[in-house]
Every structure is written in structure tokens, then in C-alpha cells.
Amino acid sequence: MYFDITPDDEFIKTKKVPGPTKEEIRALVISKTRLTDEDVVVDVGCGTGGLTLEFAKRARRVYSIDMNPDAIKTTRSNLEKFGLQNKVDLIENEGLAALDDIEDFTKLMIGGSGGNIDNIIETGYLKLPVGGRIIITSIVLETATDAVHMLKELGAEPEVVTLNVSRGTILDRGVMMKALNPITIVSAKKI
Template structure:
């Protein structure tokens, strides 16, 4: 099994589901979650399953959640492709309601919320053990702002970083750097 990050072009994709989360962003998310082998992770808004795949390679148990049936099917296809289905439970459900009935998780990743971000953060943070980690990723500034606001209200130790990744395109006369969308990552430790 490959330990490094799976390249973007190896994932099964569909036009109906954005993603996967870009390779460089997945790398930083893994770092911000402080993942350990015995962790149980909830991946809310799993999309194509890019992060779910990375979590499944590294953790004891993963719950992968999305309300979009196309996202669920794409995530399942990617897990099967990489032979990583054994420790992952894929749930077609709203993030907040799923978190209500999942117990024992140590990490929460929120990449999509269906407009229910604040409730998802509150429920996820409440159920984390002390020292547990919660991370959100956002393209929209308001999502990052809402994440920080709620986590501060909850008394979490919060960190914010915005990533601006550019990838080189090889041309005849040189390398042109092409920017990807900036992504803001909000991470918190439960205190």
C-alpha cells in the first residue's frame, strides 16, 4: 500500500461531484488533523472521497458522510479502487444528524456542510474527546469566518491558514505557474 498522498489523476471523478480535494490541500489537512493510527475520523461532505481515501490508509475507522447520492457512489468507487473499504462506513446522510448517532470519534473533517456548518461544528466539537481535532476547509470566506466564530464560542484553540497553491505547466520556453483556488483551513483542538 502506498503511504504517500494519492495523486489527483488516480481518483475516479464525475461531473456531478466536485473534487477530489487537491493533493496539496489533502496533505495539509492530514497534518492539521494530527492523525494517528488509532484515530476514528468523521469526514463530513466527503465528495469524491479524496480525503476519505487518505484517512482510510492511516486510521482505524472512518465515517464518510454526504447528502449527495452521487458523492456517496463516487466515494465508494474510489474506496473499492484503492481496496480501502474495510475500515470505512459510508453514510448518505446530513452531517449534523450523522454526528448525533456516531460515537467514539477523535477527529472531524468538514469539507461540505449543506448550509448547516454551525450545527455540524457544534455537535462534532461537543462529542470530541479533550485533545480531539476538528478541521474545516473552505473556498468561501464566510465559511471560514463562521468556522472561527463558532469554534471561538466553544472555547476551542483555533488556527487559520489560507493556502495559495500554483502548479507548474511545462511550456516550450519555460514553466508557467497556474494558480488553484485559495483554500482556507480552520483547525481546532478541543480543550
């Protein structure tokens, strides 16, 4: 199956907002999310909107949340660039507070938590319908560990994958591989 994943260099970027989530990571997250065109996705900690954009290409509706106004502005610019702004509600707020106001979603992506990962996972997981999915991406091992513990506490059976990506730089003599930061992805289906 071919995933139409937007190349990293096509995103509008700013020094004030990290991202986008690297193309290879976005491909795996989309796979773990198991999206359909009927899904409603909540993306907590949208950053530049890399995952929001991928969700908007595939899902019925996306709620994209970030407490950084520069992140919301950058995500909006990326959505407009690709003509997807009408499929996304941008919410400038802390993740937990915004999540409290959103009903009827089927997938929850947490890429940033402002240090409130346990509460965001618990609130979001409880609001998911049976069969809904939750995905947490983490650059910090402790966040992934906390996510696994919280999901187990909620009765879920989390799956954990760490992705190490290296990209080749072409040199006269050959190809030099440069490693990107490893990312841990924790996912679970609500049972």
C-alpha cells in the same frame, strides 16, 4: 517526514461531484489532523472521497458522510479501487443528522456543511474527546469566518491557514504557473 498522498489523477471522478480535494490541500489537512492509527475520523461532506481515502490509509476507522448519492457512489468506487472499503462506513445523509448517530470519534473533518456549519461544528466539537481535533476546509471566506467564531464560542483556540497553490504547465519557453482556488483551513484541538 514523507506523506504518501494519492495523486489527483488516480481518483475516479464524475462531473456530478466536485473533487477530489487537491493533493497539496490533502497533505496539509492530514498534517493538521495529526492522525494516528488509533483515530476514528468523521468526514462530513466527502465529495469524491479524496480526504476519506487519505484518512482510511492512516486511521483505525472512518465515517464518510455526504447527502449526495453520487458522492457516496464515487467515494465507494475510489475506496474499492485502493482496497480501503473495509475501513470506511459510508453514510448518505445530511451532515448534522448523521453526526447525531455517531459516537466515539477522535477527529472531525468538515468539508461540506449544506449551509449548516455552526450546528455541525457545535455538535461535533461537543462529541469530541478532550484532545480530539476538528478541521474545517473552506473555499468561501464566510464559512471560515463562521467556523472561527463558533470554535471561539466553544472555548477552542482555532488556527487558520489559507493555502494558495499554483501548478506549473511546461511550455516550450518555460513554465507557466496556474493558480488553483485558495482554500482556508481552520483547525482546533478540543481543550
